[in-house]
Amino acid sequence: MxxxxxxxxxxxxxxxxxxxxxxxxxxxxxxxxxxxxxxxxxxxxxxxxxxxxxxxxxxxxxxxxxxxxxxxxxxxxxxxxxxxxxxxxxxxxxxxxxxxxxxxxxxxxxxxxxxxxxxxxxxxxxxxxxxxxxxxxxxxxxxxxxxxxxxxxxxxxxxxxxxxxxxxxxxxxxxxxxxxxxxxxxxxxxxxxxxxxxxxxxxxxxxxxxxxxxxxxxxxxxxxxxxxxxxxGPSTEEVAEAQERITAYEAAIKSGAGIAVLNGKLIEELHIQDAKRILALANAIQSFG
Known part of the structure; x- marks a missing residue:
């Protein structure tokens, strides 16, 4: 969660x-x-x-x-x-x-x-x-x-x-x-x-x-x-990669696939949960900074 x-x-x-x-x-x-x-x-x-x-x-x-x-x-x-x-x-x-x-x-x-x-x-x-x-x-x-x-x-x-x-x-x-x-x-x-x-x-x-x-x-x-x-805190590169994972996975789901491939790596739901955590942390840092 x-x-x-x-x-x-x-x-x-x-x-x-x-x-x-x-x-x-x-x-x-x-x-x-x-x-x-x-x-x-x-x-x-x-x-x-x-x-x-x-x-x-x-x-x-x-x-x-x-x-x-x-x-x-x-x-x-x-x-x-x-x-x-x-x-x-x-x-x-x-x-x-x-x-x-x-x-x-x-x-x-x-x-x-x-x-x-x-x-x-x-x-x-x-x-x-x-x-x-x-x-x-x-x-x-x-x-x-x-x-x-x-x-x-x-x-x-x-x-x-x-x-x-x-x-x-x-x-x-x-x-x-x-x-x-x-x-x-x-x-x-x-x-x-x-x-x-x-x-x-x-x-x-x-x-x-x-x-x-x-x-x-x-x-x-x-x-x-x-x-x-x-x-x-997540680095700029980590934030960018997290967003890329989410985008790739959402596109895969929309096409009917259950997984995505990004930079030669499989992207599954568990990776998306972690990506969302990274983005939430980045947003929280920006909000309270």
Missing amino acids: INISRPRRSVLYMPGANTRALEKAKILAADSLILDLEDAVAPDAKVAARQNILEALQTGFGHREAVVRINGLNTPWGLDDLKAFANSKADAIVLPKVESATQVQEVAKVLKESNARPDLTIWAMIETPKAIFKLEEISGSHPLLEALVLGTSDLVKDLHGKHTPSRVETQTALSLSILAARAFGLCVLDGVHLSLDDEVGLKQSCIQGRDMGFDGKTLIHPSQIAFANETF
Whole structure:
């Protein structure tokens, strides 16, 4: 099913405690922003950071999607975070360390009780071994769930693994997350690349994530945005080829054939579905750019 409401090629974490960063985010080329109240904010700064994000949301972030990562509901701040943003201008709520359907359903329940906007969705962070074993349960937990976000830093820590260029340490988790997302019609976002001075590694990670099937990549620094946008967006050549496939296939169907041939390659219905996805993504990028 093609359901590309907007592009999420580049999804940048922004610490809620840093007002300068929140202001700068309004001019960055990221598709989406995760305004963070969890890992990036010290305990004694969490209440102030919550207010910073609320104020920033009032003026908005332009075409950029603004989602808020709250603290877990099992923390002293989580429930207040959730209630504070239930009727804000946030586009989604990101719930950290999701390990069960119950956690997502609890967030949805609080949003309903708070009379939240019906289009305020939920994103689930997948960042623990238990979450990987519960992916099917989590992915089908509630209609408001819109995206799975891989938290590979926490996952590697829990695995007692090491970050490697090939990402062999997270391959199983990454693949299972993509499978779950596709099975339930969810967006799925790759984990961050931690080394800011490793452009080669960033490119390798983005290309690998794209080829595996991720919709985009979470990022920790504005310098990473451009390559994520380039990698996860279709090229001019890909858009042109997608249109050619559709044209050739429609002509074949009109003539009574079930398949078409384009540049020596067979074109079937499955190729047309992918071509339409590429065109939908290209249109979404143009609309929100």
